[in-house]
Amino acid sequence: MECVVQGIIETQCIKCIEVSKEILSTKASVLSKPSTHLQHVEALEILLQGLCGVHKERLRIHELCLKSGPNLGHVASEVRVLCDLEQPDPTWMVRHIGGAMRGSGADQISVLVRAMVESKVSKNVLRLFYALGYKLDHELLRVGFAFHFQRGASITVTVSSVNKMLKLHATDEAVPVTPGIQLVEVTALASSENYTEVAAAVSSFCEYLAPLLHLSKPGTSTGVVSTAAAAAASLMSHVRCRGYNMIEETLNCKMVGKILY
Amino acid sequence: MPMKWVFHWQPNAGTTVNSQIISEVSQCVESINGVKEGRWKVTLAFYKPIFRADQAVPAEYPRDFLGISLPEQPNRHYFIIRGQKIVLEADSSIQTIMEKLQSYKARVSLTFEGTQYQLGDFQLRVGKVAPSNSENSRGIVMEVAEQSESRKQRGSKHNLQERALDGAPEGTLIILLLLTIKFPSLV
Numbered sequence: 543m544e545c546v547v548q549g550i551i552e553t554q555c556i557k558c559i560e561v562s563k564e565i566l567s568t569k570a571s572v573l574s575k576p577s578t579h580l581q582h583v584e585a586l587e588i589l590l591q592g593l594c595g596v597h598k599e600r601l602r603i604h605e606l607c608l609k610s611g612p613n614l615g616h617v618a619s620e621v622r623v624l625c626d627l628e629q630p631d632p633t634w635m636v637r638h639i640g641g642a643m644r645g646s647g648a649d650q651i652s653v654l655v656r657a658m659v660e661s662k663v664s665k666n667v668l669r670l671f672y673a674l675g676y677k678l679d680h681e682l683l684r685v686g687f688a689f690h691f692q693r694g695a696s697i698t699v700t701v702s703s704v705n706k707m708l709k710l711h712a713t714d715e716a717v718p719v720t721p722g723i724q725l726v727e728v729t730a731l732a733s734s735e736n737y738t739e740v741a742a743a744v745s746s747f748c749e750y751l752a753p754l755l756h757l758s759k760p761g762t763s764t765g766v767v768s769t770a771a772a773a774a775a776s777l778m779s780h781v782r783c784r785g786y787n788m789i790e791e792t793l794n795c796k797m798v799g800k801i802l803y
Numbered sequence: 804m805p806m807k808w809v810f811h812w813q814p815n816a817g818t819t820v821n822s823q824i825i826s827e828v829s830q831c832v833e834s835i836n837g838v839k840e841g842r843w844k845v846t847l848a849f850y851k852p853i854f855r856a857d858q859a860v861p862a863e864y865p866r867d868f869l870g871i872s873l874p875e876q877p878n879r880h881y882f883i884i885r886g887q888k889i890v891l892e893a894d895s896s897i898q899t900i901m902e903k904l905q906s907y908k909a910r911v912s913l914t915f916e917g918t919q920y921q922l923g924d925f926q927l928r929v930g931k932v933a934p935s936n937s938e939n940s941r942g943i944v945m946e947v948a949e950q951s952e953s954r955k956q957r958g959s960k961h962n963l964q965e966r967a968l969d970g971a972p973e974g975t976l977i978i979l980l981l982l983t984i985k986f987p988s989l990v
Contacts, residue, residue, distance in 0.1 A: 613855045614864075615906035636893070638900045659903065661894040670891045673884050674907065675852065675864050 544658040545741045546729045547748060547757040551582050551701070553722050583701060583724055586754050587687065590699055593750055594691040601702055602627040603684045604713050606668065611675040621676065623667055627713065634663050643737075652748075653741045654759040655732065681707055683716040686724060694743030695730040702727075726755055812943030825943055828929050829918055837920035843874045843928050844916040846935065848909040850901075868907065870898065912936070915944055924950055 587598060604625040610618050622637045640657025642648070648655065686702030703724050705716035728748060732740035748757045814824065833839070850868040867885040872895070880898055882891040891897075901907060917930020925947055932942035 610904070610906050615853050615904065616855065617905060619904040619906050621900065621904060636897065636900055638903050640903060657903075659896055659899045661897040661900055663894075663897065664892040666889060666891055667893075669887075670882060670884065670889050673865055673887050673889060674868065676906075 543655065543732045543734065543737060544729050545653045545655050545695075545732050545737060545744050546727065546760060547653050547744060548728075548760045549726045549751075549755040549757040550720075550723050551586060551726055551755045553581055553583050553703075553724055582754065586701060586726070586751070589751070589754065590689050590701075593747070594689045594693075594699070596689060596691050598687040598689055600628050601684060601686045601688045601700060603702075604681065604711075605684060606681045607679045608671050608676040609679045611677055614675045620679070621671065623663075623671070632665070634665050634667050636661050636663050636667060651738070651741045652745045652759075655737050655741060658731075681711065682719070683707065683713050684725075685716075693747055695732070695740040697728060697730045697744060697747060700727045700729075701725075726751075726757065728757055808947050810945045810947075812945065814943075822931070822940060825917065825929060825931055825940075828943070828945070829920075832920050832922065832927055832929065835922065837922040837927060840919045840921050840926075842916065843919045843930065844914065845874060846872045847913045847915065848935075849911045850907040851910040853906060853908050870901070870909070913941075917944075926950060 591598065604627055606623040606625075607620060608623060609620050620639075622639070624635045624637060626633045626635070637658065637660040640659075642654050642656040643651075683705040684700075684702040685705060686700060688698060688700040688702075690696070690698050701724055704719045706719050707713060707716050709715060728744055730740045730744050751757060812824070848870040850870060851866070852864045852868075865884045865886065867883075869883040869885065871881050871883065873879070873881070878895055880893050880895050882893065882897065882901075883889065912935035913932055914935045915930055915932050917928060920927040920929070928944075928946040928948075930944055931940040932944055933940050
């Protein structure tokens with residue numbers, strides 16, 4: 543079982559005073575260059591780093607969606623095979639996403655709670671499922687970054703562009719499905735005993751991202767947030783003025799609220 | 804990885820497999836200084852595809868799809884399609900995924916379980932075979948495995964296929980001889 547929300551963020555540039563990336567690794571002074579641009583995604587990354595307290599992990603996942611052949615099974619079934627291309631030796635996983643929780647209880651929760659089972663597998667997994675009668679329905683390449691951290695629950699935030707392949711399995715030639723837009727997902731594993739607590743933890747965390755993007759249940763997109771540009775500029779301006787130590791030592795929940803609200 | 808021989812017990816004509824035979828085999832092992840180490844268990848399931856509208860299974864779908872859990876890898880599960888020589892190694896949760904897909908169903912599930920012994924350089928497992936939902940024994944299985952460290956010390960070939968073609972190590976033969984004196988029906 544997992545709790546999940548999604549949102550989108552634009553990758554278009556905004557005008558901002560440049561913040562040298564050296565600020566984040568040394569105590570060098572800020573360069574001031576009014577015409578330099580900064581992306582919303584970079585602002586989100588810096589915000590997440592401050593909130594999560596961990597370093598990001600690069601993300602490059604080849605996702606293959608397989609569907610059962612004609613008349614196989616009581617009902618048509620779907621399974622996802624994921625290959626982590628970021629690892630030195632690609633690792634494989636199978637994921638099955640089940641139905642979402644329904645009813646009045648589910649309506650009162652701001653995150654989607656759904657069945658989910660995954661399993662690490664050996665690299666011949668595609669060969670097995672093809673032999674069992676499953677067919678490739680579509681494939682995607684997700685490229686971006688992820689943060690894994692503990693905040694009331696074990697939460698994962700991924701920010702990625704979703705790319706399609708023009709040729710079968712040609713991950714090197716993938717192109718964005720929606721240029722200029724990246725998908726943000728916040729997920730947390732849960733059980734039937736603790737999903738309410740996990741959902742609350744996810745909701746609470748998402749509030750800090752509200753100025754940059756709106757996160758909602760998958761399938762109920764609310765588009766980009768109109769305040770994103772201003773929020774990103776404000777965040778980066780604050781970083782410029784206060785420097786590296788502020789990011790590392792004081793960019794906690796209260797400070798985020800002070801910056802962005 | 805140890806080298807193993809797995810034997811299917813053939814009871815004498817006119818007799819049936821029963822727990823007494825397993826008990827006697829165990830006593831025999833202990834009489835030749837086998838040290839009881841504990842219990843072991845293997846589960847094996849034969850899967851068949853599920854088709855809607857009572858259709859006959861098309862030929863292209865596998866009829867030899869197996870799932871097996873081994874005591875050496877308690878958190879792993881293996882799916883096998885024998886005819887296509889496919890062996891998938893996965894976390895145990897892959898069984899849950901297969902259940903949720905509802906495209907294949909376990910037609911027959913068997914449990915192999917019994918007692919494990921250490922006999923010099925060898926590990927010996929003796930047990931019964933029974934349907935997973937029944938206590939009725941349908942067979943007896945014995946597994947003799949030479950420990951990896953022993954093979955390394957002897958400096959023998961490491962290629963499993965070559966060793967199988969060369970025949971069992973001498974020690975395995977001695978164990979089998981001792982057991983066949985008591986149980987002539989063995990192999």
